[in-house]
Amino acid sequence: MTAFTVNGVRVEVDRPDDTPLLTVLRDALGLVGSRFGCGQGLCGACMVLLDGKAVPSCDIPLWQVADADVVTVEGLAAEGPNxxxxxxxxxxxxxxxxxxxxxxxxxxxxxxxxxxxxxxxxxxxxxxxxxxxxxxxxxxxxxxxxxxxxxx
Amino acid sequence: MTTTSQRTLPGHVEANPRLGTWISVADGIVEVHVGKVELGQGILTALHQIAADALGLPPERVRIRTARTESGPDQGLTAGSMSVQETAPALRYVGAAVRQLAEVGDAGRSVVSRRSQSDLLNHQGDPSQSDLLNHQGDPSQSDLLNHQGDRSQSDLLNHQDDRLNQQGDLLNHAEITDYVDRIGGLNPETNLAGLDVVGHAGPTLVVGTDLPRVDIPDKVLGRPRFVSDLRPPGLMHGRVLRPPSAAASLRAVPEGWAAPGVELVRDGSFLGVVGEREDDVDRALAALAAAAVWDEHDTLPDEDDLAGWLRSAASDPTEVAVDVVPERTRTATYSKPYLVHASIAPSCAMARWAEDGAAVHVWSHSQGIHRLRLAIADALGLDLEAVSLEHAENAGCYGHNGADDAAFDAVLLARAVPGRPVLLRWSRADELGWAPLSPAMTSTVSARLVDGRIDGWSYDVWSQGHASRPGYAGHPGLLATAHVAGGTPLPPASDPPGPSFGSLRNAVPLYDVGPRAITGHVVTEAPLRASAMRSLGGFFNVFAIESFLDELAAEAGLDPVELRLAHLTDPRARAVVERVADESAWGSALPESVGRGMGFARYKNLGAYCAIVAEVEAGTELRVRRLVIAADLGLVINPDGARNQLSGGAVQATSWTTVERVRFDRRRVTSTDWETYSILRFPTAPRVDVHLLDSDQPPLGAGECAQGPTAAAIANAVHAALGVRVRDLPLTSEAIVRAIEESP
Structure with missing residues (x-):
């Protein structure tokens, strides 16, 4: 189990440590707003805020976000469109x-x-x-x- | 437009004459079914506008339902900038028929007037996408899902009440409801072709306004929208392991190969995995790639001598002009490399077989789901009734990309797990390496110049064909059909016939050039797979012709605009050239190392007129700093959308022209990621100014008219800046240096 925060909600995810964050978001958490483009961190379609910094989520392994704060495009619209x-x-x-x-x-x-x-x-x-x-x-x-x- | 009688039966109504195929009513909304699909071009919004006016309804009482094979019209492909041209007459005819049948009369009344850009989110809940987009995720995570969907957008919706701006004798709310109810009561079996439709075309209230796009809020807010976002219950993920090179065949997968959480699918050289969890599937794919053993061969031409290869390969000639041309005084040769669609999303599809394996349903971002249906049925030896499809959006589509292939991949993988929906997604490397390419081309153009006038012209162009869509040449044309056991190689691409053509698209200059000899040579070898990409051969032919015109202007000592106008008689052509010259301050002084160049064409010689002036800065790197566009698109349905399409087409063509080139060795495509296949990025994208000419002529598509003129304008601007003529694309610094070294 890896625990972290997504859009202000604490989640625990049971996927292997090397699973890309993007896969966790889309497949385990149903947050499909972050899009898959290349899987290599080269196109930016899957960017999320990781502890406030914009990073591609497709080449960040799950272990790296343990206890981190992740905000997705959906989270930016949580209080209405930003x-x-x-x-x-x-x-x-x-x-x-x-x-x-x-x-x-x-x-x-x-x-x-x-x-x-x-x-x-x-x-x-x-x-x-x-x-x-x-x-x-x-x-x-x-x-x-x-x-x-x-x-x- | 309000007084046009509708007496001629449009072709797409003749082919789809049943009223219920076009119109239904649900929840007080008139649903207008179309066979055209959203490719990122905003077509659903433009058709929404046309349908609202055709029916005499406010846009919020109309909903566009996109293509599916079980219902709605078969309108062929969404391609060739033909969607508005083909669909507007059909919707106007259907609308007039509906108003006649529902006895609303010819008043063409509507409650809505022109809407402002501030009405941004009125189209939320656009249901053109599959209902399955609503079923996402693992219910245990439902607290995360509540951040999506119906979160209020009230702050952006405050302008709604300002919208009703009464005009003329408008229907009130109750009358609209009554009208919609009567439409709902019409017999769906009514034969539209058997009616004597005499009604008006409808009002022009919504057409011509900047109605906001129906799909943009979902895309900006990160809502489920794309085919890859489908999350039906029981979803499984699939991946295909493509061969490592163009002509590879599978020798072996180790006996008993297995990976956790997946099922292996193997059929000849077609390999794939299916599993519940996406990460299992991705890990298994990597393991399978390491384990599979292939036989490979060198089959590709020399990437540095594509022109030589094209000119020496077997080819079929097509002559489109055969005048006897006097001896020419000037000759030049041009070339372009292979290009790839390079959409930001890889191709994707979902398929679900019935439990008994008797039928399959497919969600695909294909440009032509009816043709794809035929091809899938043909490839699997199924009855047509056993295959059904619906369109689901993916990222921008610029032609025949991997969409159809991915749909068939999904069908093959899902066959292993009947009853379960399988979402198949290509990798980035597959998207850049296996999707059909825009073929390499080369041409030789020569002309005779007499006292500043062109009097004699010849043009020869060599290219692979530009069309290999599903079903061409009697072959399903789907990538995996060449890989499955007993499969047959994909035949070489062919060319669409005239007057649109493929390799010969825009090969006939619109200029009065005296006697002409024009021949296309379609290469019948296909070491790399080619097909239709935005504007087909038009991009390259316009680049070559318009570059050559500037060469002739220089020889004649004439200004390039002057030379063009001296050889153009079509007033609409002259108007866009004059307008762009004016808007770009043609002839005014520019800083050192900055050059200005022009390109012009009428797309397909049948479509939109477009003239472009480029300003380039030739420092250590070539930088296109500005494009000025003047276009005559006929009647414009949505001016803001048209500007967006023109501007986008020109910027994409700037990328093709200045940086793009598919790379390969003698065995495989090597430009398979965003580092090896570069496209233009934000810091280098040019500023674009678009000027639309007023016109009430029939609408002409906007998506493909800018590509050729952009390339030519940039090349001519490079010449203006540096005095060097670069005839081989892309116009990189290396190509410019090479051209300088080779110039006499």
Missing amino acids: PVQQSLIRHQAAQCGYCLSGIVVAATAFLDQEPEPSAEQVAQALERNLCRCGTHQRIVQAVLDARSGAPA
């Missing part, structure tokens, strides 16, 4: 939207650290998140408009 999510919807910043879970997580973590970024800083912060549909510009604009104090 500012990044609201802004992405407002900007219709999606085509297929498969990359967005990870982008919501990465952008939320980034804005916590850098509340007043430039467009270039936002783009740099999303460097690890791949978008194949070419929606980059809208997503960057949506993240910029999700800044604290930005006009809604």
Whole structure:
């Protein structure tokens, strides 16, 4: 059994230690919001907050999150859509939207650290998140408009 | 649009004439069934808008149900930028018929007016996806699941009441309910083809507005939405172990091979595992990969001489213009490498066989579930009635990717566990290495220039075919059919016929170039599997033709825009070229090492008109810093969605043009992860400005018109910046250096 916190809830998971966190979330806990893209930590679709830091969950083994605090894209919407999510919807910043879970997580973590970024800083912060549909510009604009104090 | 009589029977209604195939009523909502599917392009929203106006209903009283084989129309493939062109006339006809049958009259009334961008979440509960998305997870974890789904979005829904903006003689709420009830009472067996439908096309209230996409909230909030999120009771997971190389065959799996928690599925060289737990299945797959022994052979061409291989391989010629062309004064050759779809999600499918093994149901992100149904039945020797499918979304689809193959993989794996749904997912390496590729191409173009005018043109293009979808060439065309015992190799891809073509798509220039000789050479060898990827041969042909036009302009001492306009007579073509020149401040000064270039095409010579100006910065790395797009899409159903599609298409094509190339050795594809197959990332994505020309002409698809012009605009901008002509894609720094070294 490995115990940790997901979206504020304490869970115990009975899976082998080397099971990827993403598999635990999706298959053991039914939290399918974090998407599988590559399984190698290279595309960002599965990003979660691990103790506040945005990381790919597909190449983190379960043992590494023992007693840690994990927040998924679902958790960010627990009190209703968070500012990044609201802004992405407002900007219709999606085509297929498969990359967005990870982008919501990465952008939320980034804005916590850098509340007043430039467009270039936002783009740099999303460097690890791949978008194949070419929606980059809208997503960057949506993240910029999700800044604290930005006009809604 | 409100006065158009509907007298001509649209092709898709003729093929699907039963009223109940298109329309049903549930819970006070009119359900409009379509055979088109969401690929990330927003089509369900556009069709929602068309259907609401066609029926004269507010959009919240209409729901689009996507493709399934048991009900709803067979509309063939969702491909070729044809969905709106094919479906709008059908829905308008069906809507007019419904209004006539329900005796609502021709007023074309509606309670809803144009909606604003602030009405963002009104379409929550979009049920176009399978009901199975609601059954997730292990009930013991239900406290975790409560964070999803019906969590209130009231803060984003406050604008709802502002929406009703009375216009004309509108139906009130009770009248709408009465109207919907009457629709529900219509005989579903009514033959639409036998009606004399004379009603109006319906109002234009929702069409032309930026109705928010129905699917975006789920995707932003991390709700179950995709095929991989299906969690029916009894779910099992499946994986396939693909051969290690293109021509490998399985020699042996050790006697008695087993792994904890999984069942081995073996059929010839087709190997897979099925199990309850996803981590067991993944561990077993890795163990199986280490244990299996394969016979392998070198069968692939030299990746550094694809043009040479294409020109020397066996091929079938197709001549589309055979004029006698005077001796040309200028010749150039161009090439592109293999590209891959590289969707962010690997292909995925779920299948469940009946307990008695007599029938199978499949959830697939295929572009054509009816064709896939035929192919699965054919491959397994089943009656067609034994196979049913429904569409389920996956990440962006840009053409014939692994979706159909994955569906068949799921069917083969699930056969081992009748009664249990099996969710099959490809690996990233399989997605990049086994999905059909956009084929390598090369062309030679030559022309005669007389006093600044082109008077004589020849074009020869070599490529593998661009079509190997399920059922082509009399073969199921599903990857695993080549691997199962007694299976047959997949035949080489063929090309769609004219006027759309595959290798020859957009090979005929829209310009007045005098006598023309134009030939496509479809290579009949298929060392690597090829098929349709967004814009097919149009991407490359437009790159070549439009690059060559700039070469001719330079030779003639003419501005590239001037040369284009001098050879274009179609006013819509001229309009987009002039508009993009204007919007991009064509001819204005630029900083050192920055160049500006243009590309133009009418997609398929039948579809949307699109002109693009690229600005590139050629420092130590090539950087496309801006794209300006002008497009004439005819009537635009959803302007915001159209801009999104155009912009996305151009950015994806920027990636194809500047960084992408499938790599392989003589045996196997080697670019099988995101490090070896690079795509454009956020820091290098260009700024894009989109300008749509006003038009009330019939709608033309937006998803594929930008690709070719983007490539050409970038190549021409590189020439403007550096004075070097790069004719081989991708336009990497290495390719630019090579072109400089090779230039005379």
